[in-house]
Structure formats: structure tokens, C-alpha cells
Amino acid sequence: MARNNPLALGRDIAIDLGTANTLVYVRGHGVVLNEPSVVALDVADGRPVAVGNEAKRMMGRTPGHIRAVRPLKDGVIADFEVCEKMLRYFIQKVHTSRWSKPRMVICVPSGITGVEQRAVQDAAEYAGARKPVHIIEEPMAAAIGADLPVHEPSGNMIVDIGGGTTEVAVISLGGIVTAQSLRVAGDELDEAIMAFLKKEFSMAIGERTAEEIKIQMGSAWPMEEEMTADIRGRDLISGLPRTITLSTEQVREAVAEPVAAIVDVVRTTLDKTPPELAADIMHAGITLSGGGALLAGIDRRMAHETGMPINIAPDPLYAVVIGSGRALENIEAMGGLLADSAD
Numbered sequence: 001m002a003r004n005n006p007l008a009l010g011r012d013i014a015i016d017l018g019t020a021n022t023l024v025y026v027r028g029h030g031v032v033l034n035e036p037s038v039v040a041l042d043v044a045d046g047r048p049v050a051v052g053n054e055a056k057r058m059m060g061r062t063p064g065h066i067r068a069v070r071p072l073k074d075g076v077i078a079d080f081e082v083c084e085k086m087l088r089y090f091i092q093k094v095h096t097s098r099w100s101k102p103r104m105v106i107c108v109p110s111g112i113t114g115v116e117q118r119a120v121q122d123a124a125e126y127a128g129a130r131k132p133v134h135i136i137e138e139p140m141a142a143a144i145g146a147d148l149p150v151h152e153p154s155g156n157m158i159v160d161i162g163g164g165t166t167e168v169a170v171i172s173l174g175g176i177v178t179a180q181s182l183r184v185a186g187d188e189l190d191e192a193i194m195a196f197l198k199k200e201f202s203m204a205i206g207e208r209t210a211e212e213i214k215i216q217m218g219s220a221w222p223m224e225e226e227m228t229a230d231i232r233g234r235d236l237i238s239g240l241p242r243t244i245t246l247s248t249e250q251v252r253e254a255v256a257e258p259v260a261a262i263v264d265v266v267r268t269t270l271d272k273t274p275p276e277l278a279a280d281i282m283h284a285g286i287t288l289s290g291g292g293a294l295l296a297g298i299d300r301r302m303a304h305e306t307g308m309p310i311n312i313a314p315d316p317l318y319a320v321v322i323g324s325g326r327a328l329e330n331i332e333a334m335g336g337l338l339a340d341s342a343d
Contacts, residue, residue, distance in 0.1 A: 012103040014324035020163025025325030051089040060206040074183040075109040075165035076116045087127035104129040111181025139169030142289040145323030146313035155277030161292025168269040182265040188258040196254030205233040221297025285309030289319035
């Protein structure tokens with residue numbers, strides 16, 4: 001995308017290092033890359049065979065000598081070496097020069113431990129970032145990307161439903177007043193669909209099929225027009241391929257548990273919010289961002305459960321990376337929102 005662009009040389013970058021997708025923002029250019037956080041490795045020597053979109057296409061379809069790996073789980077690094085290789089690949093894809101050391105802002109979940117945060121910073125440094133690597137918490141980045149007035153003395157509530165974590169935070173005066181990080185999000189919805197088909201139909205499907213079912217048929221609230229679709233998978237009894245008809249009501253039943261957990265964490269955070277800020281939220285509403293904000297009816301379900309107005313961010317999938325990019329563009333003004341790594 002930006003590979004042949006000489007302007008990308010030496011430019012500072014912001015990265016939303018997500019469990020499902022990694023997005024890269026180059027200063028002065030906006031979002032230049034959005035690819036799945038997947039790496040296909042050669043089992044013999046650990047060499048990356050493919051990264052991003054190409055590796056995602058291989059998931060569930062690889063021969064014995066190739067393994068498709070997702071180096072992040074629940075918003076944190078599960079495989080350090082693979083994550084570093086993936087970051088290096090993405091950085092080189094947007095930076096044509098191997099010698100440029102860009103300044104970097106990276107997003108992390110708000111519930112991350114010091115050790116997990118250090119792992120993210122180390123991976124970025126090994127992949128070619130300049131020290132110090134700046135860290136921004138995901139809910140803060142999402143709030144900035146969703147155009148919330150984070151620096152004003154009023155309560156802003158953001159719910160960022162990503163691939164590995166759901167981040168809920170109340171922000172006022174440029175700081176997080178109260179926050180909850182739940183390791184239930186888009187991935188758990190996929191797993192719930194796979195488990196439902198296994199239990200109800202004795203049928204096995206892969207992660208990619210489960211994700212497609214969630215995107216096309218998933219919902220958190222009864223739909224005006226319910227649909228059905230034919231789903232192909234492997235029969236667990238006979239071991240042969242089989243097709244079943246699945247309805248949107250059944251998919252809603254499948255994802256009911258993780259959706260309820262996400263709604264509960266929003267209610268818990270509201271319960272911990274100071275009364276004045278809760279009154280502001282009642283007026284301004286709760287803003288949803290992340291891929292999970294695209295789940296049909298999630299806004300209606302949230303409004304029903306909390307009694308609050310619900311808004312969906314203008315570009316939910318890109319809210320976190322756009323917010324990180326804005327923090328990067330105004331790195332001096334945003335200093336208070338960023339944490340640095342030690343030199």
C-alpha cells in the first residue's frame with residue numbers, strides 16, 4: 001500500500017496491535033495497513049512463509065510442514081518471537097528503508113500487566129522502532145478516535161469490543177477514571193458458535209467459517225427479518241462432509257453467553273462511576289467501538305440493559321488506530337496520555 005511511497009521513509013507510526021487484526025497509521029498519511037494478526041511458519045526452521053492476509057487464507061488449510069499462528073491472545077503477546085517477526089514485516093511493508101527507526105505509539109489493553117506491556121515494547125524495539133516506544137491504553141485511543149471530548153471535565157464512556165478483549169472505560173479530563181478489561185470479545189463469539197454446532201449438530205467447523213457466520217448472521221437482539229443459511233462442515237460421527245441449515249435465532253442463542261458477559265462488564269463499570277460522571281454519560285450516551293460494535297443489535301441490547309443512550313463510533317473498526325494516530329500527530333500535547341518504555 002505505502003511500500004512504493006518515498007514519503008513513508010522515516011515517518012513515525014502508530015500501531016493497533018490487535019488479537020484479530022493489526023492496523024498501522026503513518027504520520028501524515030493516515031491508516032495505510034489493515035491485515036490479520038496471523039503468521040504462517042515453516043515448522044522445520046521457524047521461518048515466516050506468509051504474514052497477514054496471505055497467512056489468514058492458509059488457516060485450517062496448511063500442510064504438515066506449515067503452521068498458521070496467531071501470536072496474540074486476549075490482547076496480549078502469546079508468542080513473543082512470532083509477534084516480533086510479524087511486527088517487523090508490517091513495519092518494513094510501510095517503511096521502504098531498512099535503516100529508518102520510526103517513533104512508535106502502540107496500543108495495549110487497559111488491564112495489561114507490567115510484564116505484558118514490557119513484552120509489547122521489546123517486540124516493537126526488536127522489530128525496528130526507535131526508543132522510547134510510547135504506549136497508549138486502548139480505551140483512551142478508541143475514545144480519541146471516536147471524537148469524544150476526552151480533555152473536557154465531563155464523563156465519556158467508551159466500550160471497545162475487539163478480537164481478544166472488551167475494554168470499558170470512563171474518561172474525564174484526559175484520564176481514565178474507571179476501567180474494566182474483559183478477556184471476552186470477538187474470538188469468544190467465534191468459539192461459542194463452534195461449540196454450539198458441535199453440541200447441537202455434532203458438526204465441526206473451522207475458525208474462519210465461525211467468523212463468517214458471526215459477521216453474516218450474528219446478532220445480540222431479535223432481528224426484524226430473521227434469516228437462514230446453509231453451513232458446511234465435518235460430521236463428527238461419520239467423519240464425512242455435511243451441510244446443515246442454520247438460522248439467525250440459533251446463532252443468537254450460540255453467542256448469548258459471551259454477549260451477556262460484555263453487557264455485564266458495562267453495567268459493572270457504570271456501577272463504579274462517580275455520580276456526576278454517570279449523569280454526564282446519561283446525557284451523552286455510551287459509545288461503542290471495535291469490530292464487536294458491528295454485531296447486529298448490540299446497541300439495542302446495551303440500551304435495553306443499561307437504560308443509557310448508545311452511539312456507535314463513526315468508524316468502529318478504525319477508532320483505536322485513528323486515536324493512536326492522533327496521539328502520535330500531537331505527541332507533545334498528548335504526553336500525559338502516553339507511557340514510555342525505559343531506555
